[in-house]
Amino acid sequence: MRVTLGTSPSAPGGENEDFAAAAPGAAVLLDGAGVADAETGCVHGVAWFSGTLGALLLGTITARPAWPLAECLADAIRVTRSLHEDTCDVRHRASPTSTVVAVRVQGGRLDHLVLGDSSLLLAEQGGRLFPITDRRLDEVGARLRGRVDDLPTGSPEHAAALAEYRDTLTSLRNRPGGFWIAGPDPFAAEHALTGAVQLDSLTSVTLLSDGATRLVDRFGLASWDDTLALLDSAGPDELIHQTRKAEDSDPHGRRWPRGKAHDDATALHWALL
Structure with a gap:
Protein backbone atom coordinates (compact mmCIF):
# COMPACT_ATOMS: atom_id res chain seq x y z
CA MET A 1 0.00 0.00 0.00
CA ARG A 2 1.53 3.31 -1.10
CA VAL A 3 -0.43 6.43 -0.24
CA THR A 4 0.52 10.02 -1.02
CA LEU A 5 -1.46 12.88 0.46
CA GLY A 6 -1.48 16.58 -0.31
CA THR A 7 -3.65 19.26 1.26
CA SER A 8 -3.75 23.05 1.29
CA PRO A 9 -6.08 25.58 2.94
CA SER A 10 -7.77 28.13 0.72
CA ALA A 11 -5.57 30.90 2.15
CA PRO A 12 -2.00 30.57 3.47
CA GLY A 13 -2.14 30.15 7.22
CA GLY A 14 -5.90 29.73 7.16
CA GLU A 15 -7.87 26.93 8.75
CA ASN A 16 -8.19 23.87 6.54
CA GLU A 17 -11.67 22.35 6.74
CA ASP A 18 -10.69 19.29 4.68
CA PHE A 19 -9.62 16.05 6.40
CA ALA A 20 -8.01 12.96 4.90
CA ALA A 21 -6.35 9.90 6.44
CA ALA A 22 -5.49 6.31 5.61
CA ALA A 23 -5.04 3.05 7.46
CA PRO A 24 -4.02 -0.37 6.07
CA GLY A 25 -6.70 -1.18 3.53
CA ALA A 26 -8.83 1.92 4.10
CA ALA A 27 -8.96 5.66 3.49
CA VAL A 28 -11.32 8.58 4.07
CA LEU A 29 -11.58 12.15 2.84
CA LEU A 30 -14.00 14.79 4.13
CA ASP A 31 -14.61 18.38 3.06
CA GLY A 32 -16.22 20.37 5.86
CA ALA A 33 -18.90 22.89 4.98
CA GLY A 34 -20.45 25.80 6.81
CA VAL A 35 -21.83 29.23 6.02
CA ALA A 36 -18.91 31.66 6.00
CA ASP A 37 -19.00 34.19 8.86
CA ALA A 38 -22.46 32.97 9.85
CA GLU A 39 -23.70 31.49 13.10
CA THR A 40 -23.58 27.67 13.10
CA GLY A 41 -24.65 26.86 16.63
CA CYS A 42 -21.37 24.96 17.12
CA VAL A 43 -18.61 26.32 19.37
CA HIS A 44 -16.03 24.01 17.78
CA GLY A 45 -16.26 24.95 14.11
CA VAL A 46 -16.31 23.21 10.75
CA ALA A 47 -12.72 21.92 10.84
CA TRP A 48 -13.37 20.24 14.19
CA PHE A 49 -16.49 18.61 12.79
CA SER A 50 -14.89 17.22 9.63
CA GLY A 51 -11.76 16.10 11.49
CA THR A 52 -13.68 14.43 14.30
CA LEU A 53 -16.13 12.71 11.97
CA GLY A 54 -13.30 11.61 9.64
CA ALA A 55 -11.19 10.12 12.42
CA LEU A 56 -14.18 8.27 13.87
CA LEU A 57 -15.22 6.99 10.44
CA LEU A 58 -11.75 5.64 9.64
CA GLY A 59 -11.65 3.90 13.01
CA THR A 60 -15.09 2.38 12.50
CA ILE A 61 -14.53 1.07 8.98
CA THR A 62 -11.33 -0.68 10.09
CA ALA A 63 -12.69 -1.97 13.41
CA ARG A 64 -16.01 -3.14 11.94
CA PRO A 65 -15.12 -4.87 8.65
CA ALA A 66 -18.49 -6.64 8.45
CA TRP A 67 -20.45 -3.39 8.60
CA PRO A 68 -21.43 -1.73 5.31
CA LEU A 69 -19.75 1.63 4.80
CA ALA A 70 -23.06 3.48 5.08
CA GLU A 71 -23.66 1.89 8.47
CA CYS A 72 -20.15 2.86 9.55
CA LEU A 73 -20.84 6.45 8.50
CA ALA A 74 -24.15 6.56 10.35
CA ASP A 75 -22.44 5.31 13.50
CA ALA A 76 -19.63 7.87 13.18
CA ILE A 77 -22.22 10.65 12.76
CA ARG A 78 -24.04 9.49 15.90
CA VAL A 79 -20.84 9.46 17.95
CA THR A 80 -19.74 12.87 16.62
CA ARG A 81 -23.13 14.30 17.55
CA SER A 82 -22.84 12.86 21.05
CA LEU A 83 -19.48 14.60 21.52
CA HIS A 84 -20.91 18.09 21.14
CA GLU A 85 -24.68 18.02 21.52
CA ASP A 86 -24.33 19.10 25.18
CA THR A 87 -22.33 22.20 24.24
CA CYS A 88 -23.64 23.04 20.77
CA ASP A 89 -26.98 23.48 19.06
CA VAL A 90 -26.87 20.51 16.70
CA ARG A 91 -30.40 21.35 15.52
CA HIS A 92 -29.25 24.73 14.20
CA ARG A 93 -30.14 25.01 10.51
CA ALA A 94 -26.51 25.90 9.67
CA SER A 95 -24.84 23.33 11.92
CA PRO A 96 -21.51 22.16 10.38
CA THR A 97 -21.65 19.46 7.72
CA SER A 98 -19.16 17.57 5.58
CA THR A 99 -18.86 15.64 2.36
CA VAL A 100 -17.52 12.09 2.76
CA VAL A 101 -15.51 9.73 0.56
CA ALA A 102 -14.54 6.38 2.08
CA VAL A 103 -12.96 3.21 0.69
CA ARG A 104 -12.13 -0.13 2.30
CA VAL A 105 -10.57 -3.37 1.08
CA GLN A 106 -12.74 -6.30 2.05
CA GLY A 107 -12.52 -9.88 0.77
CA GLY A 108 -10.78 -9.11 -2.52
CA ARG A 109 -12.98 -6.14 -3.36
CA LEU A 110 -12.89 -2.40 -2.78
CA ASP A 111 -16.03 -1.03 -1.16
CA HIS A 112 -16.63 2.68 -1.68
CA LEU A 113 -18.94 5.43 -0.45
CA VAL A 114 -19.41 9.00 -1.70
CA LEU A 115 -21.69 11.60 -0.10
CA GLY A 116 -21.60 15.25 -1.13
CA ASP A 117 -19.56 16.85 -3.89
CA SER A 118 -16.15 15.32 -3.24
CA SER A 119 -14.95 12.70 -5.74
CA LEU A 120 -13.52 9.21 -6.00
CA LEU A 121 -11.38 8.34 -9.02
CA LEU A 122 -10.95 4.63 -9.75
CA ALA A 123 -8.25 3.67 -12.26
CA GLU A 124 -8.62 0.24 -13.83
CA GLN A 125 -5.97 -1.89 -15.46
CA GLY A 126 -6.00 -1.08 -19.15
CA GLY A 127 -6.27 2.64 -18.50
CA ARG A 128 -10.00 3.07 -17.98
CA LEU A 129 -11.02 5.66 -15.40
CA PHE A 130 -14.22 5.80 -13.39
CA PRO A 131 -14.83 9.08 -11.54
CA ILE A 132 -17.61 8.89 -8.95
CA THR A 133 -19.06 12.21 -7.78
CA ASP A 134 -22.30 12.94 -5.99
CA ARG A 135 -23.82 15.59 -8.28
CA ARG A 136 -26.98 16.32 -6.30
CA LEU A 137 -25.53 19.47 -4.71
CA ASP A 138 -24.33 20.70 -8.13
CA GLU A 139 -27.74 20.08 -9.64
CA VAL A 140 -29.49 22.04 -6.90
CA GLY A 141 -26.87 24.78 -6.99
CA ALA A 142 -27.13 25.22 -10.75
CA ARG A 143 -30.77 26.25 -10.33
CA LEU A 144 -29.95 28.87 -7.72
CA ARG A 145 -26.61 30.50 -8.42
CA GLY A 146 -27.32 32.70 -11.40
CA ARG A 147 -26.62 36.03 -9.65
CA VAL A 148 -23.53 34.60 -7.95
CA ASP A 149 -21.93 33.68 -11.28
CA ASP A 150 -22.81 37.03 -12.86
CA LEU A 151 -20.86 39.08 -10.30
CA PRO A 152 -17.09 39.46 -9.76
CA THR A 153 -15.80 37.11 -7.07
CA GLY A 154 -14.85 39.07 -3.96
CA SER A 155 -16.99 42.13 -4.70
CA PRO A 156 -19.54 43.31 -2.09
CA GLU A 157 -22.35 42.47 -4.49
CA HIS A 158 -20.97 38.98 -5.00
CA ALA A 159 -20.64 38.48 -1.25
CA ALA A 160 -24.28 39.45 -0.72
CA ALA A 161 -25.50 37.17 -3.52
CA LEU A 162 -23.32 34.34 -2.23
CA ALA A 163 -24.72 34.70 1.29
CA THR A 203 -4.27 0.23 -10.39
CA SER A 204 -5.06 3.20 -8.14
CA VAL A 205 -7.73 4.82 -6.02
CA THR A 206 -7.86 8.60 -5.51
CA LEU A 207 -9.98 10.60 -3.08
CA LEU A 208 -10.41 14.30 -3.93
CA SER A 209 -12.15 17.26 -2.32
CA ASP A 210 -13.90 19.57 -4.77
CA GLY A 211 -11.10 22.09 -4.34
CA ALA A 212 -8.75 19.53 -5.91
CA THR A 213 -11.00 18.73 -8.87
CA ARG A 214 -11.34 22.30 -10.14
CA LEU A 215 -8.94 21.79 -13.04
CA VAL A 216 -11.39 19.21 -14.40
CA ASP A 217 -14.92 20.14 -13.39
CA ARG A 218 -14.72 23.91 -12.84
CA PHE A 219 -11.93 25.21 -15.08
CA GLY A 220 -11.93 22.65 -17.88
CA LEU A 221 -8.12 22.77 -18.06
CA ALA A 222 -7.54 19.06 -17.55
CA SER A 223 -9.25 15.72 -18.06
CA TRP A 224 -9.42 12.92 -15.52
CA ASP A 225 -6.69 11.19 -17.51
CA ASP A 226 -4.52 14.30 -17.16
CA THR A 227 -5.22 14.39 -13.44
CA LEU A 228 -4.22 10.77 -12.94
CA ALA A 229 -1.04 11.24 -14.99
CA LEU A 230 -0.10 14.24 -12.85
CA LEU A 231 -0.79 12.34 -9.63
CA ASP A 232 1.26 9.36 -10.79
CA SER A 233 4.21 11.45 -11.96
CA ALA A 234 4.35 14.36 -9.51
CA GLY A 235 1.91 13.62 -6.73
CA PRO A 236 -0.97 15.47 -5.03
CA ASP A 237 1.07 18.55 -4.14
CA GLU A 238 1.67 19.32 -7.80
CA LEU A 239 -2.02 18.87 -8.60
CA ILE A 240 -2.84 21.43 -5.92
CA HIS A 241 -0.06 23.73 -7.16
CA GLN A 242 -1.50 23.69 -10.69
CA THR A 243 -4.95 24.41 -9.26
CA ARG A 244 -3.65 27.42 -7.34
CA LYS A 245 -2.00 28.78 -10.49
CA ALA A 246 -5.31 28.61 -12.32
CA GLU A 247 -7.18 30.25 -9.44
CA ASP A 248 -4.60 33.04 -9.21
CA SER A 249 -4.98 33.75 -12.94
CA ASP A 250 -8.68 34.52 -12.45
CA PRO A 251 -9.01 36.08 -8.98
CA HIS A 252 -12.38 37.72 -9.65
CA GLY A 253 -14.05 34.70 -11.21
CA ARG A 254 -14.74 36.29 -14.57
CA ARG A 255 -13.40 33.37 -16.62
CA TRP A 256 -14.56 30.70 -14.17
CA PRO A 257 -17.47 31.91 -12.00
CA ARG A 258 -17.28 30.38 -8.53
CA GLY A 259 -18.27 31.04 -4.97
CA LYS A 260 -14.71 31.24 -3.64
CA ALA A 261 -11.64 32.42 -5.52
CA HIS A 262 -9.65 29.71 -3.70
CA ASP A 263 -10.88 26.61 -1.92
CA ASP A 264 -9.36 24.10 0.49
CA ALA A 265 -7.87 21.37 -1.71
CA THR A 266 -7.00 17.80 -0.71
CA ALA A 267 -6.01 14.71 -2.70
CA LEU A 268 -5.22 11.25 -1.35
CA HIS A 269 -3.71 8.99 -4.01
CA TRP A 270 -3.47 5.27 -3.28
CA ALA A 271 -1.34 3.33 -5.77
CA LEU A 272 -2.17 -0.39 -5.80
CA LEU A 273 0.51 -1.56 -8.24
Whole structure:
Protein backbone atom coordinates (compact mmCIF):
# COMPACT_ATOMS: atom_id res chain seq x y z
CA MET A 1 0.00 0.00 0.00
CA ARG A 2 1.53 3.31 -1.10
CA VAL A 3 -0.43 6.43 -0.24
CA THR A 4 0.52 10.02 -1.02
CA LEU A 5 -1.46 12.88 0.46
CA GLY A 6 -1.48 16.58 -0.31
CA THR A 7 -3.65 19.26 1.26
CA SER A 8 -3.75 23.05 1.29
CA PRO A 9 -6.08 25.58 2.94
CA SER A 10 -7.77 28.13 0.72
CA ALA A 11 -5.57 30.90 2.15
CA PRO A 12 -2.00 30.57 3.47
CA GLY A 13 -2.14 30.15 7.22
CA GLY A 14 -5.90 29.73 7.16
CA GLU A 15 -7.87 26.93 8.75
CA ASN A 16 -8.19 23.87 6.54
CA GLU A 17 -11.67 22.35 6.74
CA ASP A 18 -10.69 19.29 4.68
CA PHE A 19 -9.62 16.05 6.40
CA ALA A 20 -8.01 12.96 4.90
CA ALA A 21 -6.35 9.90 6.44
CA ALA A 22 -5.49 6.31 5.61
CA ALA A 23 -5.04 3.05 7.46
CA PRO A 24 -4.02 -0.37 6.07
CA GLY A 25 -6.70 -1.18 3.53
CA ALA A 26 -8.83 1.92 4.10
CA ALA A 27 -8.96 5.66 3.49
CA VAL A 28 -11.32 8.58 4.07
CA LEU A 29 -11.58 12.15 2.84
CA LEU A 30 -14.00 14.79 4.13
CA ASP A 31 -14.61 18.38 3.06
CA GLY A 32 -16.22 20.37 5.86
CA ALA A 33 -18.90 22.89 4.98
CA GLY A 34 -20.45 25.80 6.81
CA VAL A 35 -21.83 29.23 6.02
CA ALA A 36 -18.91 31.66 6.00
CA ASP A 37 -19.00 34.19 8.86
CA ALA A 38 -22.46 32.97 9.85
CA GLU A 39 -23.70 31.49 13.10
CA THR A 40 -23.58 27.67 13.10
CA GLY A 41 -24.65 26.86 16.63
CA CYS A 42 -21.37 24.96 17.12
CA VAL A 43 -18.61 26.32 19.37
CA HIS A 44 -16.03 24.01 17.78
CA GLY A 45 -16.26 24.95 14.11
CA VAL A 46 -16.31 23.21 10.75
CA ALA A 47 -12.72 21.92 10.84
CA TRP A 48 -13.37 20.24 14.19
CA PHE A 49 -16.49 18.61 12.79
CA SER A 50 -14.89 17.22 9.63
CA GLY A 51 -11.76 16.10 11.49
CA THR A 52 -13.68 14.43 14.30
CA LEU A 53 -16.13 12.71 11.97
CA GLY A 54 -13.30 11.61 9.64
CA ALA A 55 -11.19 10.12 12.42
CA LEU A 56 -14.18 8.27 13.87
CA LEU A 57 -15.22 6.99 10.44
CA LEU A 58 -11.75 5.64 9.64
CA GLY A 59 -11.65 3.90 13.01
CA THR A 60 -15.09 2.38 12.50
CA ILE A 61 -14.53 1.07 8.98
CA THR A 62 -11.33 -0.68 10.09
CA ALA A 63 -12.69 -1.97 13.41
CA ARG A 64 -16.01 -3.14 11.94
CA PRO A 65 -15.12 -4.87 8.65
CA ALA A 66 -18.49 -6.64 8.45
CA TRP A 67 -20.45 -3.39 8.60
CA PRO A 68 -21.43 -1.73 5.31
CA LEU A 69 -19.75 1.63 4.80
CA ALA A 70 -23.06 3.48 5.08
CA GLU A 71 -23.66 1.89 8.47
CA CYS A 72 -20.15 2.86 9.55
CA LEU A 73 -20.84 6.45 8.50
CA ALA A 74 -24.15 6.56 10.35
CA ASP A 75 -22.44 5.31 13.50
CA ALA A 76 -19.63 7.87 13.18
CA ILE A 77 -22.22 10.65 12.76
CA ARG A 78 -24.04 9.49 15.90
CA VAL A 79 -20.84 9.46 17.95
CA THR A 80 -19.74 12.87 16.62
CA ARG A 81 -23.13 14.30 17.55
CA SER A 82 -22.84 12.86 21.05
CA LEU A 83 -19.48 14.60 21.52
CA HIS A 84 -20.91 18.09 21.14
CA GLU A 85 -24.68 18.02 21.52
CA ASP A 86 -24.33 19.10 25.18
CA THR A 87 -22.33 22.20 24.24
CA CYS A 88 -23.64 23.04 20.77
CA ASP A 89 -26.98 23.48 19.06
CA VAL A 90 -26.87 20.51 16.70
CA ARG A 91 -30.40 21.35 15.52
CA HIS A 92 -29.25 24.73 14.20
CA ARG A 93 -30.14 25.01 10.51
CA ALA A 94 -26.51 25.90 9.67
CA SER A 95 -24.84 23.33 11.92
CA PRO A 96 -21.51 22.16 10.38
CA THR A 97 -21.65 19.46 7.72
CA SER A 98 -19.16 17.57 5.58
CA THR A 99 -18.86 15.64 2.36
CA VAL A 100 -17.52 12.09 2.76
CA VAL A 101 -15.51 9.73 0.56
CA ALA A 102 -14.54 6.38 2.08
CA VAL A 103 -12.96 3.21 0.69
CA ARG A 104 -12.13 -0.13 2.30
CA VAL A 105 -10.57 -3.37 1.08
CA GLN A 106 -12.74 -6.30 2.05
CA GLY A 107 -12.52 -9.88 0.77
CA GLY A 108 -10.78 -9.11 -2.52
CA ARG A 109 -12.98 -6.14 -3.36
CA LEU A 110 -12.89 -2.40 -2.78
CA ASP A 111 -16.03 -1.03 -1.16
CA HIS A 112 -16.63 2.68 -1.68
CA LEU A 113 -18.94 5.43 -0.45
CA VAL A 114 -19.41 9.00 -1.70
CA LEU A 115 -21.69 11.60 -0.10
CA GLY A 116 -21.60 15.25 -1.13
CA ASP A 117 -19.56 16.85 -3.89
CA SER A 118 -16.15 15.32 -3.24
CA SER A 119 -14.95 12.70 -5.74
CA LEU A 120 -13.52 9.21 -6.00
CA LEU A 121 -11.38 8.34 -9.02
CA LEU A 122 -10.95 4.63 -9.75
CA ALA A 123 -8.25 3.67 -12.26
CA GLU A 124 -8.62 0.24 -13.83
CA GLN A 125 -5.97 -1.89 -15.46
CA GLY A 126 -6.00 -1.08 -19.15
CA GLY A 127 -6.27 2.64 -18.50
CA ARG A 128 -10.00 3.07 -17.98
CA LEU A 129 -11.02 5.66 -15.40
CA PHE A 130 -14.22 5.80 -13.39
CA PRO A 131 -14.83 9.08 -11.54
CA ILE A 132 -17.61 8.89 -8.95
CA THR A 133 -19.06 12.21 -7.78
CA ASP A 134 -22.30 12.94 -5.99
CA ARG A 135 -23.82 15.59 -8.28
CA ARG A 136 -26.98 16.32 -6.30
CA LEU A 137 -25.53 19.47 -4.71
CA ASP A 138 -24.33 20.70 -8.13
CA GLU A 139 -27.74 20.08 -9.64
CA VAL A 140 -29.49 22.04 -6.90
CA GLY A 141 -26.87 24.78 -6.99
CA ALA A 142 -27.13 25.22 -10.75
CA ARG A 143 -30.77 26.25 -10.33
CA LEU A 144 -29.95 28.87 -7.72
CA ARG A 145 -26.61 30.50 -8.42
CA GLY A 146 -27.32 32.70 -11.40
CA ARG A 147 -26.62 36.03 -9.65
CA VAL A 148 -23.53 34.60 -7.95
CA ASP A 149 -21.93 33.68 -11.28
CA ASP A 150 -22.81 37.03 -12.86
CA LEU A 151 -20.86 39.08 -10.30
CA PRO A 152 -17.09 39.46 -9.76
CA THR A 153 -15.80 37.11 -7.07
CA GLY A 154 -14.85 39.07 -3.96
CA SER A 155 -16.99 42.13 -4.70
CA PRO A 156 -19.54 43.31 -2.09
CA GLU A 157 -22.35 42.47 -4.49
CA HIS A 158 -20.97 38.98 -5.00
CA ALA A 159 -20.64 38.48 -1.25
CA ALA A 160 -24.28 39.45 -0.72
CA ALA A 161 -25.50 37.17 -3.52
CA LEU A 162 -23.32 34.34 -2.23
CA ALA A 163 -24.72 34.70 1.29
CA GLU A 164 -28.27 34.53 -0.08
CA TYR A 165 -27.38 31.51 -2.22
CA ARG A 166 -25.79 29.65 0.70
CA ASP A 167 -28.74 30.43 2.94
CA THR A 168 -31.09 28.92 0.37
CA LEU A 169 -28.85 25.87 -0.02
CA THR A 170 -28.85 25.36 3.73
CA SER A 171 -32.63 25.07 3.67
CA LEU A 172 -32.39 22.28 1.07
CA ARG A 173 -29.78 20.06 2.66
CA ASN A 174 -30.73 16.55 3.76
CA ARG A 175 -34.23 16.68 2.39
CA PRO A 176 -36.00 15.21 -0.66
CA GLY A 177 -35.56 17.44 -3.68
CA GLY A 178 -32.39 18.89 -2.19
CA PHE A 179 -29.06 17.23 -1.51
CA TRP A 180 -27.51 14.98 1.13
CA ILE A 181 -24.43 15.57 3.25
CA ALA A 182 -23.06 14.35 6.58
CA GLY A 183 -24.31 16.51 9.44
CA PRO A 184 -25.96 15.84 12.79
CA ASP A 185 -28.49 13.30 11.43
CA PRO A 186 -27.23 9.71 10.83
CA PHE A 187 -30.09 9.22 8.35
CA ALA A 188 -28.10 11.09 5.70
CA ALA A 189 -25.75 8.09 5.42
CA GLU A 190 -28.55 6.07 3.85
CA HIS A 191 -28.44 8.42 0.85
CA ALA A 192 -24.73 7.96 0.12
CA LEU A 193 -23.63 6.54 -3.23
CA THR A 194 -22.12 3.13 -2.51
CA GLY A 195 -20.65 0.28 -4.52
CA ALA A 196 -17.84 -2.23 -4.85
CA VAL A 197 -15.28 -3.29 -7.46
CA GLN A 198 -12.79 -6.14 -7.60
CA LEU A 199 -9.53 -4.96 -6.09
CA ASP A 200 -7.36 -6.78 -8.62
CA SER A 201 -8.99 -4.81 -11.45
CA LEU A 202 -7.63 -1.50 -10.11
CA THR A 203 -4.27 0.23 -10.39
CA SER A 204 -5.06 3.20 -8.14
CA VAL A 205 -7.73 4.82 -6.02
CA THR A 206 -7.86 8.60 -5.51
CA LEU A 207 -9.98 10.60 -3.08
CA LEU A 208 -10.41 14.30 -3.93
CA SER A 209 -12.15 17.26 -2.32
CA ASP A 210 -13.90 19.57 -4.77
CA GLY A 211 -11.10 22.09 -4.34
CA ALA A 212 -8.75 19.53 -5.91
CA THR A 213 -11.00 18.73 -8.87
CA ARG A 214 -11.34 22.30 -10.14
CA LEU A 215 -8.94 21.79 -13.04
CA VAL A 216 -11.39 19.21 -14.40
CA ASP A 217 -14.92 20.14 -13.39
CA ARG A 218 -14.72 23.91 -12.84
CA PHE A 219 -11.93 25.21 -15.08
CA GLY A 220 -11.93 22.65 -17.88
CA LEU A 221 -8.12 22.77 -18.06
CA ALA A 222 -7.54 19.06 -17.55
CA SER A 223 -9.25 15.72 -18.06
CA TRP A 224 -9.42 12.92 -15.52
CA ASP A 225 -6.69 11.19 -17.51
CA ASP A 226 -4.52 14.30 -17.16
CA THR A 227 -5.22 14.39 -13.44
CA LEU A 228 -4.22 10.77 -12.94
CA ALA A 229 -1.04 11.24 -14.99
CA LEU A 230 -0.10 14.24 -12.85
CA LEU A 231 -0.79 12.34 -9.63
CA ASP A 232 1.26 9.36 -10.79
CA SER A 233 4.21 11.45 -11.96
CA ALA A 234 4.35 14.36 -9.51
CA GLY A 235 1.91 13.62 -6.73
CA PRO A 236 -0.97 15.47 -5.03
CA ASP A 237 1.07 18.55 -4.14
CA GLU A 238 1.67 19.32 -7.80
CA LEU A 239 -2.02 18.87 -8.60
CA ILE A 240 -2.84 21.43 -5.92
CA HIS A 241 -0.06 23.73 -7.16
CA GLN A 242 -1.50 23.69 -10.69
CA THR A 243 -4.95 24.41 -9.26
CA ARG A 244 -3.65 27.42 -7.34
CA LYS A 245 -2.00 28.78 -10.49
CA ALA A 246 -5.31 28.61 -12.32
CA GLU A 247 -7.18 30.25 -9.44
CA ASP A 248 -4.60 33.04 -9.21
CA SER A 249 -4.98 33.75 -12.94
CA ASP A 250 -8.68 34.52 -12.45
CA PRO A 251 -9.01 36.08 -8.98
CA HIS A 252 -12.38 37.72 -9.65
CA GLY A 253 -14.05 34.70 -11.21
CA ARG A 254 -14.74 36.29 -14.57
CA ARG A 255 -13.40 33.37 -16.62
CA TRP A 256 -14.56 30.70 -14.17
CA PRO A 257 -17.47 31.91 -12.00
CA ARG A 258 -17.28 30.38 -8.53
CA GLY A 259 -18.27 31.04 -4.97
CA LYS A 260 -14.71 31.24 -3.64
CA ALA A 261 -11.64 32.42 -5.52
CA HIS A 262 -9.65 29.71 -3.70
CA ASP A 263 -10.88 26.61 -1.92
CA ASP A 264 -9.36 24.10 0.49
CA ALA A 265 -7.87 21.37 -1.71
CA THR A 266 -7.00 17.80 -0.71
CA ALA A 267 -6.01 14.71 -2.70
CA LEU A 268 -5.22 11.25 -1.35
CA HIS A 269 -3.71 8.99 -4.01
CA TRP A 270 -3.47 5.27 -3.28
CA ALA A 271 -1.34 3.33 -5.77
CA LEU A 272 -2.17 -0.39 -5.80
CA LEU A 273 0.51 -1.56 -8.24
